[in-house]
Amino acid sequence: MQDKDCIFCKIAAGEIPAKVVFEDEYVIAFDDLEPLMPVHTLIIPKDHYSDIADDVPEETLGHVFAAVQKIADIKGIHEEGFRCLVNTGENASQSVKHLHIHVLGGGWMPRPNDQDWGPNATNVEQ
Numbered sequence: 001m002q003d004k005d006c007i008f009c010k011i012a013a014g015e016i017p018a019k020v021v022f023e024d025e026y027v028i029a030f031d032d033l034e035p036l037m038p039v040h041t042l043i044i045p046k047d048h049y050s051d052i053a054d055d056v057p058e059e060t061l062g063h064v065f066a067a068v069q070k071i072a073d074i075k076g077i078h079e080e081g082f083r084c085l086v087n088t089g090e091n092a093s094q095s096v097k098h099l100h101i102h103v104l105g106g107g108w109m110p111r112p113n114d115q116d117w118g119p120n121a122t123n124v125e126q
């Protein structure tokens with residue numbers, strides 16, 4: 001199940017290059033093009049779902065989330081900790097409409113506070 005216009009489907013199909021970290025029958029993980037942290041890897045199902053709330057079968061969700069620990073081990077961030085993010089839809093600023101988990105790590109990350117969230121966030125156009 002692919003979307004021919006989806007950039008992540010093209011990565012999953014090997015049609016455009018990516019720095020692949022892990023791949024199996026169900027998922028592929030690759031480094032983010034614009035990393036926000038020393039480790040910034042995206043995990044996607046090979047099948048196309050627009051986001052986590054797109055009636056994704058539980059089995060597929062299982063495969064995608066099971067890959068998190070593998071990425072943490074491969075990237076050497078398991079012990080020190082890391083953050084997973086799943087932006088979903090417009091209010092979460094999802095930019096690529098193919099379900100993906102961001103795995104971020106390699107350094108300390110503050111908890112988001114009121115400067116990062118909500119209508120008064122410093123990165124929001126007022």
Ligand code: AMP
Pocket residue numbers: 007018030031032033034035042086087093094095096097
């Ligand atoms: P989101 O905003 O949660 O939808 O995240 C999409 C992420 O995909 C962003 O962090 C982008 O930097 C990343 N991205 C977009 N195109 C590519 C690509 N061709 N290869 C790797 N990462 C990409």
